Amino acid sequence: MEYKCSVCQEKVEGDLLLYINHTESHIIEHIKSKHPDWAEENGLCSKCEEYYRKQLKGEGL
Ligand SMILES: [Zn+2]
Numbered sequence: 397m398e399y400k401c402s403v404c405q406e407k408v409e410g411d412l413l414l415y416i417n418h419t420e421s422h423i424i425e426h427i428k429s430k431h432p433d434w435a436e437e438n439g440l441c442s443k444c445e446e447y448y449r450k451q452l453k454g455e456g457l
Contacts, residue, residue: 403440418436
């Protein structure tokens with residue numbers, strides 16, 4: 397089954413779609429600041445997860 401990643405709008409396979417752990421709320425907040433319509437229930441692809449995780453590191457959080 398294919399899903400569309402709500403963050404990057406790319407089609408991804410179902411098992412590539414990630415749901416961010418609630419303890420990673422700093423990543424959730426960061427994505428929401430860039431994508432106000434996104435909710436963590438929408439999930440995101442592994443590329444986006446990696447991308448935003450790196451961004452947060454770069455910002456020294
Ligand atoms: Zn994505």
